Amino acid sequence: MSREIAGLYQRIVLEHCKRPRNFGALKDANRKAGGDNPLCGDHIDVYVRLERGSILDIAFAGVSCAVAKASASLMTEAMMGRDAVGGRALLQKFEQMVGSGCSEPDPELGDLRAFADVRDFPSRVQCAMLAWDALRTVLYQDLG
Amino acid sequence: MDTSYVENSSDSRRKSLRSVTSETLVARWRAAFPVLRARVHGKPLVYLDNAATTQKPQAVIDAVSRFYAQDNANVHRGVHALSQRATDAFEAARARVQAFLHAASAAEIIFVRGSTEAINLVAQSYARPLLVPDDEILVSAMEHHSNIVPWQQVCQQTGAVLKVVPINEAGEFQFPEYERLLGARTRLVAVTHVSNALGSVNDIARITALAHEKGVPVLVDGAQAIAHVRVDVRALDCDFYVFSGHKCFGPTGIGVLYGKRERLEAMPPWQAGGDMVRSVSFEETEYMPVPHRFEAGTPNICGAIGLGAALNFISAIGPEAIAAHEQRLLSHASAEIQWIPGARIVGTAWHKASILSFVIDGVHPHDIGSILDREGIAIRTGHHCAMPAMQQFGLASGTARASFAFYNTLEEVEQLVEGVRRVQEMFQ
Numbered sequence: 001m002s003r004e005i006a007g008l009y010q011r012i013v014l015e016h017c018k019r020p021r022n023f024g025a026l027k028d029a030n031r032k033a034g035g036d037n038p039l040c041g042d043h044i045d046v047y048v049r050l051e052r053g054s055i056l057d058i059a060f061a062g063v064s065c066a067v068a069k070a071s072a073s074l075m076t077e078a079m080m081g082r083d084a085v086g087g088r089a090l091l092q093k094f095e096q097m098v099g100s101g102c103s104e105p106d107p108e109l110g111d112l113r114a115f116a117d118v119r120d121f122p123s124r125v126q127c128a129m130l131a132w133d134a135l136r137t138v139l140y141q142d143l144g
Numbered sequence: 145m146d147t148s149y150v151e152n153s154s155d156s157r158r159k160s161l162r163s164v165t166s167e168t169l170v171a172r173w174r175a176a177f178p179v180l181r182a183r184v185h186g187k188p189l190v191y192l193d194n195a196a197t198t199q200k201p202q203a204v205i206d207a208v209s210r211f212y213a214q215d216n217a218n219v220h221r222g223v224h225a226l227s228q229r230a231t232d233a234f235e236a237a238r239a240r241v242q243a244f245l246h247a248a249s250a251a252e253i254i255f256v257r258g259s260t261e262a263i264n265l266v267a268q269s270y271a272r273p274l275l276v277p278d279d280e281i282l283v284s285a286m287e288h289h290s291n292i293v294p295w296q297q298v299c300q301q302t303g304a305v306l307k308v309v310p311i312n313e314a315g316e317f318q319f320p321e322y323e324r325l326l327g328a329r330t331r332l333v334a335v336t337h338v339s340n341a342l343g344s345v346n347d348i349a350r351i352t353a354l355a356h357e358k359g360v361p362v363l364v365d366g367a368q369a370i371a372h373v374r375v376d377v378r379a380l381d382c383d384f385y386v387f388s389g390h391k392c393f394g395p396t397g398i399g400v401l402y403g404k405r406e407r408l409e410a411m412p413p414w415q416a417g418g419d420m421v422r423s424v425s426f427e428e429t430e431y432m433p434v435p436h437r438f439e440a441g442t443p444n445i446c447g448a449i450g451l452g453a454a455l456n457f458i459s460a461i462g463p464e465a466i467a468a469h470e471q472r473l474l475s476h477a478s479a480e481i482q483w484i485p486g487a488r489i490v491g492t493a494w495h496k497a498s499i500l501s502f503v504i505d506g507v508h509p510h511d512i513g514s515i516l517d518r519e520g521i522a523i524r525t526g527h528h529c530a531m532p533a534m535q536q537f538g539l540a541s542g543t544a545r546a547s548f549a550f551y552n553t554l555e556e557v558e559q560l561v562e563g564v565r566r567v568q569e570m571f572q
Contacts, residue, residue, distance in 0.1 A: 008514065018506075040526045041542060064541075
């Protein structure tokens, strides 16, 4: 296996793909947003329970590739309990890491740094961003 | 009888397969394609995405560059030497297509941008003036979007209805349902020759015979067939046959609509402009006869010339030799991939062209594609522009698809199999 492939599919990514956290529709969610990847037809729904501007609970559901699924799973863990400002800041850091060639990923990203190598796979950036793009609508429209 | 086939070891099977294929012959075919010597991600390119587009032999590259370097001018225009040379070369390409399809006349060959444009032309010029509300167009459940959407559009424009001939779990066209659906309101049957997502080869001669019994014309989408099976439009007796140049080793942006002459002559022009008119005044315009009536504006001259060179190249090898080699690649790949744990082949028609769609339990096709790509192996992943067919198989994320051309080798098939095996192990 090539070094790049090992970088894209790190152990934690494969593990979250096999056992995604916060997976399945959230019954008491009061926000829901979907993300589509027209290239492959993948779709992810993100469910959020917002209270007083904070993410009390968050989950995702849908069919997607390993990169999108693991990214969504780790995103839900990282977003849990954050407020709008903190959520947006994290989104921005993640997007910067997978989208641009910026050298060192922000330490605040924690386990999400497993996606740093996605930037070497331009066709997969959209996969890593699928759930984040869905959450973006919630973070920007509803958390004003 | 070659007893090595009977032995149940994949090594001996491989050996016996090799002895059937002349490796030197395939190597010679291969050598004609410069891009096949490319390296990607530091590995030799294994190009198995031929159903998306095929690579170009040096003969096509040379024909295109020679035209621009030596003969470039507009066609059907000037009195000068270059214009005559360009016109001769363009019309010679038309004659080449006619011979390749075994069409009765060069007037039955219309140059278009590709299969998609050809289908749109028939939908708008043949079907649209004819259709009234509740008329029916028949397509099959295995069609590419390009043989669905133009018909949906013309149905919306006219009130006609799109009906779908089902396929079975192997991906085979269902003749009993087809016969039931062919009715008094059927105005056209539009069906693919070879399925791009499943590889199924349809019995076109039987489809046209049944349609013609009811007086219904048939359009055949030959995009996936043209490079792999012998096409004889008179033997198939289809009314329209369409294909794209880039899927048969020619340039992009050039394709062909074949139509029976009497059909074409009864059709109004689709696009209007120069080159398709005999005389124009502000009161009245007299159109050119077929095929020029359907070729408004300056055509893709160089594309047609490149396509002619590509068809020459295929003919020199021979459709039978191509099909025999590709069947070896397909059967070897199918036999190996079906033994990989969790792998399943999608599309198991009895008569298949060299397209192998497969899925692996718990692994998204997109991940398979990315991992193989880093090994230098190019395949297609997703729904292959055939979402209805994918839905029928319950494949929301589509499949991974390896599609072979005559320049692929058994070694490349083995690299594919090895790569897929590694993907499966990684996600186990």
